[in-house]
Amino acid sequence: MHALDLGRCNRPFDWLGPHRHGEEWYIGTVAHGAAAVEIVLSDGRTRPAQRCAEGVFIAVLPGRPGGYTADSYRLRIQWPTGKDTICDPYAFAPLLTEGTLRAFHAGELSRPGDLLGAHVLHIGDTTGVHFSVWAPNAQRVSVVGDFNQWDGRRHVMRRHEQEGLWEIFIPHVRAGALYKFELLDRHGTLLPLKADPMARQTEMPPATASVVAAPLTITWHDASWIEHRASMEFDYAPLSIYEVHVGSWQWDEHGRPLTWDALAKRLIPYVQAQGFTHIELLPVSEYPFGGSWGYQPIAMYAPTARLGTPDAFARFVDSCHVAGIGVIVDWVSAHFPSDEHGLRDFDGTALYEHSDPREGVHQDWDTLIYNYGRHEVRQFLLGSAVEWIRHFHIDGLRVDAVASMLYRDYSRAEGEWIPNKHGGRENLEAIAFLQELNATIAREHAGILVMAEESTAWPGVTRRIDQGGLGFNYKWNMGWMHDCLRYMQRDPLYRRYHHDDLTFGMVYAYSEKFVLPLSHDEVVHGKGSLIARMPGDRWQQFANLRAFYGFMWGHPGKKLLFMGGEFAQQREWHHDRPLDWHLLDDPLHRGMQQLVGDLNRLLIHEPALHRASHDPEGFQWVVGDDTHNSVYAFLRYGGEHVPPILVVCNFTPEVRHRYRVGVPEGGIWRELCNTDSGHYGGSNLGNGGQLHADANGQHGQPYSLELLLPPLATLILRPDRSEA
Structure with missing residues (x-):
């Protein structure tokens, strides 16, 4: 007693x-x-x-x-x-069956979120909430909440000894109730109250309680979208992604970030007008520290309360699908924060993380590394990934910090890491986890994209698993991005000495299936905005960025642009401030926005720009060695009967008159895009919208065009076969 x-x-x-x-x-x-x-x-x-x-x-x-x-x-x-x-509550029998317990312990529970955590249930005539949690090394676990005065003596849970699971059904608790778990460690020491790792809803930060989530009440309208998605061959389809930190995209009239419902009314029409095919959201799993931008999540199953309820998030996704826009979510399985109400030392031991800091601590971020070798931890993460897809209908995951998962010595000096069982630096457990993640999603959810933010030369990130790869659909091409931005930051006078910064990407362009990212990471931590990194006076800065966008959209690879880049946000991005939308009163900023929209529409409507992004047959250098003039020209092909696309870039402020470029077809070639157009804020030099290719062969091609190359500009042209 x-x-x-x-x-x-x-x-x-x-x-x-x-x-x-x-x-x-x-x-x-x-x-x-x-x-x-x-x-x-x-x-x-x-x-x-x-x-x-x-x-x-x-x-x-x-x-x-x-x-x-x-x-x-x-x-x-x-x-x-x-x-x-x-x-x-002590009159109810256990609800976790022997089969469920065995599956959990073996790491074979495909949907752990449906059984663990907090779920409103009806047992006979009684409505209440079933709570369950994994804490194998705890001496005692209780549910505490606003329904029992946060008194850990009131609702001590039933223990399933072998599996380390605890459960209790508490009658009369309703959706919306606040709760946590109170644990005594194996020595009987009271631990800090813990949020539910499986919570599907949380309190508004900085409050830290979990919330009993009601089942989603949304009526989905996206059946046709999901059916189409399942049959989509994305390697051959246009993919242009607008990366968004939803808390700072735009604020309301009261100076507060927009809610999911308000974003549905403003963000979705904007993305439609700009021609992007997908929105990518910086992590929206609940996170305690706003300055982490969501990359230190603490509730892997719960959309952040900062922007509304789980139902509101589901409505946002549904509205995107109705509008023909896909939704990708950044998902963080590399690490978790050390907040005491989170996963750290959850039951008084290193349960989700490694006990040895040489394996369990990220030195760069002062966060903790998941122990991928534990069945239960791997199952927890897999369940989270599937939850976002199944529960909220999202279209893809971008897995953050994959490089830090793959290497045991990531950002560590000699002696600060533990080799694998073979003495190597590869994290074999993380590799197996990533392969299982990608195999599970591919098997159970057709048409879902999984992308890796992987910054090293790890081989086979997008190779099939049965061929020894990791099985991702795409990898962010960080090398291409760094090379290109390094080139673009140089004074045009010196670009001739660094010509291969823009050509080198094609050496390895088909080693993986790539996304070309101009992400949030390129406009923070003192790097400045994209436009601020361009050299020259104000006009030249805009011309440089327009020319670079033309080069990027013409280059093989899927596209990603962080919010604000489309209208040349001038200051560095800050998560606690909205974008500077007033800049659109300036014709140069407005012209940049129009250019990005036009490039996206070209990408969608021109098969040669998207059908063969990952096929060497889809690209051909025409001019790749004109270092003196800093001119590049290449052809894009989309297969038989598809008109080719010619992309020509002049990365100097000098106008190039009568510049010959070889092409594969004669006749009329139409200028589909000229980044120097007056519509975009340029000097409006060009070729009158079209010109004729004659039989004067150049660059190994049977015909050629005599072009006027505007200063700091990209031209995109296509033969007009209707005139043939």
């Missing part, structure tokens, strides 16, 4: 609830602070319970056929403020 009274009994179901003793039954309950407790039988009769310790009451009842079950009695508790008549 003393242990029950103190909340230190780890087998409360052995004592509380109904139990037979000879011919009699007794019912035990814990109700600290109660003046009296009585048992109310289903026929209306009552029996008083005797106080056996300060908060422990026991009632003795006569025997009856079938004994006493959850529906045969109620507890009537007299509190100082009034009476409660409730179902007894």
Whole structure:
């Protein structure tokens, strides 16, 4: 009784609830602070319970056929403020089945979020919440919340010894209730209250409680979208991604970030007008520290409360799909923050992380590394990934910091890391996890894109798993991005000496399937904005960036641009400020925005720009060695019967007159895009919209065009076969 009274009994179901003793039954309950407790039988009769310790009451009842079950009695508790008549949580049988327990322990529970965490259930005539949590090394686990005065003695959970799972069904708790888990470690020490790792909803930060989530009530309207997605061959389709930090994209009239519902009304039409095919959201799993931008999540199953409810997030995704826009979510499986209410030392031991800091601590970010070798941890992460796809209908995951997962010595000096079992630096458990992640998604969810932010030369990131690869659909091409931005930052006078910064990417362009990223990482930490990194006076800065966008959209690879880049945001991005939308009052910024929209529409409407992004047959250098003039020209092909596209870039402020470029076809070639157009803020030099290719062969091609190359500009041309 003393242990029950103190909340230190780890087998409360052995004592509380109904139990037979000879011919009699007794019912035990814990109700600290109660003046009296009585048992109310289903026929209306009552029996008083005797106080056996300060908060422990026991009632003795006569025997009856079938004994006493959850529906045969109620507890009537007299509190100082009034009476409660409730179902007894200790009268309910366990809900986790032997099969479920075995599957969990083996790491084979495909949807752990459906069974663990907090779920509103109806058992007979009783509505309540079933709570369950993994804490194998805890001496005792309780549910505490606003329904029991956060008193850990009230609802001590049932332990499943072998699997380390704890569970309890608490009647009368409703969706919206706040809760956490209170744990005693193996030594009986009280730990800081822990948020539910499987929570599907959380309090608004900086508050840290989990919230009992109601089932989604959304009526989905995206069946045709999902059907089309399942049959989509993305390698041959246009893919242009608008990367968004939703908290700083745009604020409302009260100076607050837009909610999901407000974003649906503003962001979706904007993305449509700009011609992007997908939105990529910086992580929206709940995270405590706003300055992490979501990359240190603490609730891997819950959309952040900063922007609305889970239902509101689901409505946003549904609205995107109705508008023909896909949704990709940044997903962080590389590490987690060390906040005391999170996963760190969850049950008093290194449960989700490694115990040795040489394996378990990210020195760069002061975060903790998941132990991918534990079945339960791997299952937790896989379940999260599938949850976002299945529960919220998202179209893809961009897996963050993959390089840090692959290498045991990532950002570590000699002696600061532990080799794998073969003595190597590869993290074999993380590799197996990533392969299982990609195999699971490909097998169970057709048409979902999984992208890797992987910054090293790890071979086979997008290679098939059965061929030894990791199985990602795409890899961010960080090398291409660094080379190109390094080139573009140079004074045009010196670019001739660094010509291969723009050509080198084609040496390895088909070693993986790439996304070309101009992401949030390129406009933070003192790097400045994209436009601020361009050399020259103001006009030249805009011309340089326009020319670079033309080169990028013409180059093989899928496209990604961080918000603000489309209208040349001038200051460095900050997560606590909205973008500077007033800049669109300036014709140069407005012209940049129009150019990006036009490039996206070209990408979609011109098969040669998207059909063969990952096929060497889809690209051919025409001029790749004109270092003196800093001119580049290449052809893009989309297969038989598809008109080729010619891209010509002049990365100097000098106008090039009568510049000959070889092409494969004669006749009229139309100028589809000229980044120097007056519509975009350029000097409006060009070729009058079209010109004729004559039989003067050049650069190994049977025909050639005599072009006027505008200063700091990219031209995109296509033969007009209707004139043939």
